[in-house]
Structures are given as structure tokens and as C-alpha cells.
Amino acid sequence: MVDSILKANRAYFDLDLLRALVMVADCGSFTAAAARLHSTQSTISQKLRRLEELAGHRLLDRGVRDVRPTDIGETVLGYARRMLSLNEQLGEVLSGSGAATVIRLGVPEDFAAGRTTRVLAEFSRLHTRVKLEVSSGLSRALAEGYERGELDLILVKQRRGSREAVACWPEPMCWVDSASSPAYALEPVPLVAFPPRGMYREDMIDAIEGLGRRWRISFTSSSLGGIQSAVCDGLGISLLPARAVSSGHVVLGADSGLPTIDGIELALLHRPSADPEAKALAALLIEMLAQDGAPG
CATH class of the missing domain: 1.10.10.10 (Winged helix-like DNA-binding domain superfamily/Winged helix DNA-binding domain)
Known part of the structure; x- marks a missing residue:
């Protein structure tokens, strides 16, 4: 009973x-x-x-x-x-088999190679049962994917303090022109930019209008490499992270009249409930970023 x-x-x-x-x-x-x-x-x-x-x-x-x-x-x-x-x-x-834990990582295109891939390789050697799925793209798209639950861990560029993050680092920015075929003196000023809603685009337009100069979008690309090449070849000026400046660029200093853009940061995000493996990967990325604040 x-x-x-x-x-x-x-x-x-x-x-x-x-x-x-x-x-x-x-x-x-x-x-x-x-x-x-x-x-x-x-x-x-x-x-x-x-x-x-x-x-x-x-x-x-x-x-x-x-x-x-x-x-x-x-x-x-x-x-x-x-x-x-x-x-x-x-x-x-x-x-008799071990199912792998899957970590879906999202990074900006300029972090999808170099030191980042070396860190990911190191992580994979230490965590043999973890499967990494790495996506690269514009920060806004990565953040939206994270919010929809499609990504577990993301490194994004954002307005300073716009999202609560596990860790943040300032992202120094530079105005760049072509070293061989400068375009800043042209009227209207040709701008090389990411697509609408892309990072830095609004900053560029606001800055040029603040100087009372006319502007036009001369080249658009969702690829950082495309932006870098277009500036090098004289298609226009752009606003890029300092670590993305190449030998084919010239940095436009204070004498250009262009304002300093200092409101951008790198942010690493994962949920409090993230798997221990995801948190371990985040710790490695934090260590990488902390070494000089701007790896690539």
C-alpha cells in the first residue's frame, strides 16, 4: 500500500x-x-x-x-x-565510441588566421574529443548568430560597453589612404567601406560630414582583405584597425583634420552556462589577446 x-x-x-x-x-x-x-x-x-x-x-x-x-x-x-x-x-x-563536444566559435575575418588558428590547433591537441566549428564574418552578423543560439563563443568588434562580455580590449583605429595613389584630396572624398550596417561605416561618414566635405562610397566589400586592397590601389580612404594597416597604406594623422575614433573594442562573449571546454577555449583566446591587445 x-x-x-x-x-x-x-x-x-x-x-x-x-x-x-x-x-x-x-x-x-x-x-x-x-x-x-x-x-x-x-x-x-x-x-x-x-x-x-x-x-x-x-x-x-x-x-x-x-x-x-x-x-x-x-x-x-x-x-x-x-x-x-x-x-x-x-x-x-x-x-564503444566517444561523442565529441562541439564548440561553435565565431570570429571576425581578420582573426580567422595567424595566431588565432595556432591557438585553435593548440586547443585541439589538448582536447581531442572536442570538435571545433569556426565561422568568420562581420561582427554584427556574428553577434546576431550568437543571440539566436547558433554560436557558443564569439569574438566581435563592438561599440565600447554595448554588450556585457567575458573580456574586452580597446581596438585602436587608423584613417588610411593609399601610399602610391592618395585619394583624400579628391572631391568628393571617396570612401572604401564595409556594407551598410557594417562596423566603422557610420563613423567614416559622420567624420567627413563633420569636416564639411562631400563624400561618396567608391568601393564596398564585406572582406577586410578587399577593403585593404582597395585602399592600397587608390580607390579611396578608409577607417581600419591599426593592426590591419599594411605597407601599401599611409596613415592620415592629425594634420588631415580627421578625428580620432576611439570608441571601438574587441569583446569575447560566452554564456555563463557554457561547457567547460568552451570556457577553456575562451581562456586561451583571452591569453592570446592579452599579450598585445591586437593579435591577428
């Missing part, structure tokens, strides 16, 4: 429901979680409602812009992660 009562009152938590909770908490939204789980938003919502019924508590605070776990939700999340991890470990033992 007692045994039957205990069985009737005992909640059995389906791993599928716990996985939905973890994904929503990590992504911060039902839409992103549904995409990650190859499901629909309504299905994820139903799973969360069922889990809350089983738990007898509200597990998530559903805000206007994001979804956050409640205090009891944080407790359930801790158990959910351990249960899912144990389930994966059991599967690995029974199958």
Missing part, C-alpha cells in the same frame, strides 16, 4: 523534456531552441509546460526579449545537465 502511494507521487523526468529546458535556457528563446533541436516552437513550449507540471514549479521567466530560468529552474537545470551528461556517457560506453 505504502509502496503504491510512493510510486503514484513520484515524478519521472523524461530526458527529452530536460533537454528542451537546457536548450531554451542556453539559447534564451524558444525559437532558437526549436531550431537547435530541429523542432517547432509550439512543441518546445508544450514540453516545457509538461516539465513544469511534473516539477510542480514554474521553471522559466518568459520576458519580452528573452527567457531566463527561475531560482528553482536553475536548480532543475543543474540536475538536467548532469542527467543528460550521464545519459551520453552511458551511450558512449555501450557503443
